[in-house]
Amino acid sequence: MVPIVYHPRYNITAFGLERLHPFDGRKYGRIRDALIQRGLRRPNDFIRPAPARRYELAKVHTPDYLGSLWSSNVLAGILEVPAVRRLPWWLIDWRILGPMRLAAGGTIEACRLALEHGLAVNLGGGFHHAAADRGGGFCVYADIPIAARLLHDEGRLRTVLVVDLDAHQGNGVASIFRGWIWARILDVYEHNLFPLHKEPEDYPLPVPPGMTGSDYLEVVHAALPHVLDEVRPDLVVYNAGSDPFDGDPLTRLKLSANDLVDRDLLVVTEARDRGIPVAMVLSGGYSALSWKIHADAVEALLTRFDRA
Numbered sequence: 644m645v646p647i648v649y650h651p652r653y654n655i656t657a658f659g660l661e662r663l664h665p666f667d668g669r670k671y672g673r674i675r676d677a678l679i680q681r682g683l684r685r686p687n688d689f690i691r692p693a694p695a696r697r698y699e700l701a702k703v704h705t706p707d708y709l710g711s712l713w714s715s716n717v718l719a720g721i722l723e724v725p726a727v728r729r730l731p732w733w734l735i736d737w738r739i740l741g742p743m744r745l746a747a748g749g750t751i752e753a754c755r756l757a758l759e760h761g762l763a764v765n766l767g768g769g770f771h772h773a774a775a776d777r778g779g780g781f782c783v784y785a786d787i788p789i790a791a792r793l794l795h796d797e798g799r800l801r802t803v804l805v806v807d808l809d810a811h812q813g814n815g816v817a818s819i820f821r822g823w824i825w826a827r828i829l830d831v832y833e834h835n836l837f838p839l840h841k842e843p844e845d846y847p848l849p850v851p852p853g854m855t856g857s858d859y860l861e862v863v864h865a866a867l868p869h870v871l872d873e874v875r876p877d878l879v880v881y882n883a884g885s886d887p888f889d890g891d892p893l894t895r896l897k898l899s900a901n902d903l904v905d906r907d908l909l910v911v912t913e914a915r916d917r918g919i920p921v922a923m924v925l926s927g928g929y930s931a932l933s934w935k936i937h938a939d940a941v942e943a944l945l946t947r948f949d950r951a
């Protein structure tokens with residue numbers, strides 16, 4: 644069975660303040676519930692991660708940045724919710740940062756499990772706008788680089804490739820990876836979106852707003868096999884944002900829910916056909932249907948890759 648990492652505390656609720664952000668703070672739990680309802684997993688099958696610890700965060704983030712997270716003002720900026728300024732730091736830490744450290748721990752766990760089992764999914768994480776010394780775009784902790792750095796330092800992987808198909812550029816991951824010759828990123832993103840300043844990347848693939856699913860899948864299909872063969876990574880971390888969805892309020896790509904299922908199957912299958920382990924994380928997705936898109940995609944992956 645493909646390991647699925649999840650913790651009930653991934654879901655972000657802060658006395659209604661979460662509704663000031665377009666993000667569905669309960670989508671992780673909805674995906675987990677759907678997988679159970681569909682008979683794909685039992686409640687005890689989900690692997691509960693430990694939160695990312697201070698020394699793990701410090702593998703990537705600067706001490707000044709981690710210290711700045713005690714400030715409600717700094718966090719209000721990163722989370723794009725000005726009302727967070729009025730919350731005391733302990734409440735933010737309990738209701739927002741704690742869940743994010745758990746999700747970051749989930750990405751670390753999913754990467755470890757992927758190396759063992761070939762494929763693992765974290766039903767959260769993918770905070771790809773977080774850089775070493777700053778957060779942004781709702782991303783506080785750079786979970787993917789943290790996980791990669793830990794496993795690299797432990798000698799468990801020599802090279803890693805991030806395949807980032809969230810509609811926004813993974814500028815945080817790219818900025819951290821620029822100093823690491825063993826870490827590469829292939830990134831398909833809508834070119835006029837946040838972040839305004841794009842980071843240089845190994846394999847940047849900007850696409851225009853309005854692009855349909857068949858054209859988009861063509862772009863991925865033309866690039867991914869070649870990049871996998873060139874990099875030959877020991878691990879692919881797949882940042883499977885659902886925001887290229889037609890109907891996502893923050894983007895203008897036109898993928899259907901079925902296109903997104905096909906996309907996730909394509910990425911995981913191309914890597915697994917080469918024997919490359921894949922850790923999938925969920926990243927962005929701001930439509931009310933985001934949870935269902937992920938649930939459908941994970942169902943398709945389990946149908947193809949679960950073995951009794």
Ligand SMILES: [Zn+2]
Binds near residue numbers: 809810811886928
């Ligand atoms: Zn996004």
